[in-house]
Amino acid sequence: MTSPGGIFRPNANADARLAAIVDSSYDAIIGKDLNSVITDWNHAAERMFGYSAEEVIGQSILILIPDHMHSEETEIIGRIRRGEGVGSLETTRKRKDGSLIAVSITVSPIRNSAGEIVGASQIARDITSAKESERRIRLLMREVNHRVKNQFAVILSMVRETSKRSTDPAEFEQMIRARIMALSRSHDLLVTSEWAGASLFDLVQEHLKPFGHEERISLSGPLLTLQSNAVQNLGMAFHELGTNSSKYGALAVDGGHVEITWKVEMGPDARRRFHLLWQETSGAAGTGIAQKTGKEKGAAAERKGFGTVVLQRVAPQSLSGSSSLERSDGSLKWALDAPLEAIIVPQLGTDTDSDIAV
Numbered sequence: 001m002t003s004p005g006g007i008f009r010p011n012a013n014a015d016a017r018l019a020a021i022v023d024s025s026y027d028a029i030i031g032k033d034l035n036s037v038i039t040d041w042n043h044a045a046e047r048m049f050g051y052s053a054e055e056v057i058g059q060s061i062l063i064l065i066p067d068h069m070h071s072e073e074t075e076i077i078g079r080i081r082r083g084e085g086v087g088s089l090e091t092t093r094k095r096k097d098g099s100l101i102a103v104s105i106t107v108s109p110i111r112n113s114a115g116e117i118v119g120a121s122q123i124a125r126d127i128t129s130a131k132e133s134e135r136r137i138r139l140l141m142r143e144v145n146h147r148v149k150n151q152f153a154v155i156l157s158m159v160r161e162t163s164k165r166s167t168d169p170a171e172f173e174q175m176i177r178a179r180i181m182a183l184s185r186s187h188d189l190l191v192t193s194e195w196a197g198a199s200l201f202d203l204v205q206e207h208l209k210p211f212g213h214e215e216r217i218s219l220s221g222p223l224l225t226l227q228s229n230a231v232q233n234l235g236m237a238f239h240e241l242g243t244n245s246s247k248y249g250a251l252a253v254d255g256g257h258v259e260i261t262w263k264v265e266m267g268p269d270a271r272r273r274f275h276l277l278w279q280e281t282s283g284a285a286g287t288g289i290a291q292k293t294g295k296e297k298g299a300a301a302e303r304k305g306f307g308t309v310v311l312q313r314v315a316p317q318s319l320s321g322s323s324s325l326e327r328s329d330g331s332l333k334w335a336l337d338a339p340l341e342a343i344i345v346p347q348l349g350t351d352t353d354s355d356i357a358v
Contacts, residue, residue, distance in 0.1 A: 155183070227342075258279075271340070
């Protein structure tokens with residue numbers, strides 16, 4: 001602790017120990033008189049605020065306080081004069097370079113041997129990291145609230161559309177359960193990454209895992225990290241495609257094969273675009289979304305199945321893109337085209353082209 005000389009100490013050893021403790025403290029410890037003039041300044045204060053002891057001792061403590069907060073010091077000194085302390089006040093202080101720092105300060109009166117209040121000791125702790133954590137938690141809670149509302153909206157839409165296309169309660173329960181579980185798989189990927197996105201490879205594999213036949217499914221494309229909206233909507237599409245394939249398409253017959261490929265290309269407007277192709281071949285007639293038999297085939301002719309709605313409208317529109325769905329005997333092809341910025345997590349300060357190179 002740096003202190004003006006000429007002060008008599010009754011116990012020099014105790015004083016030296018106290019000074020060593022103060023100087024080794026991680027928190028900034030500052031002494032000031034009743035006129036807010038700095039009298040003491042430890043090494044932690046120098047690290048925190050950027051001033052050396054020689055620069056600040058004899059200066060007003062207002063040099064550490066933003067101009068619009070000077071009244072705070074007046075109130076603190078008023079309390080000290082009344083013999084009151086200030087405990088854990090979260091506030092803002094100013095460094096030598098002009099930058100601001102979030103601190104928690106504790107201020108206590110200093111008394112002389114006669115018991116008179118002659119100044120104040122102030123302990124300041126840097127709480128910048130804690131404040132940043134609080135800010136991130138608040139941001140995360142708002143984001144979670146937003147996502148939960150979105151999930152409710154998606155589930156309500158699923159319930160509504162599935163009920164329109166179900167022939168009995170048992171079928172409705174089975175279909176809605178499968179779709180909600182698919183939504184949950186996408187959600188789990190996002191939670192695992194702390195909402196930082198999910199790999200397209202992981203998303204496809206996670207949604208096709210319940211259908212088995214991994215040896216008959218091939219994936220090819222650059223490594224891409226999908227943003228949350230793309231994870232949700234592409235996840236729904238992969239679930240509907242996988243369900244159809246396992247019931248009526250390539251995964252339902254021996255020798256069938258599913259190939260999922262994607263690439264990134266420069267569009268005519270000089271914007272990068274994302275192209276995805278799901279192509280399955282089975283060698284069997286009748287492969288296709290909602291191409292069923294009996295009364296189900298008749299119903300499909302009257303109105304599109306939910307899977308078709310997801311593939312032709314929900315997924316492409318949610319990703320600001322377009323899609324095509326082609327069915328023929330023994331094959332099915334779904335193609336999606338969308339702007340890359342609607343698909344991947346933005347990579348600030350990096351060249352996106354290099355990030356997506358295979």
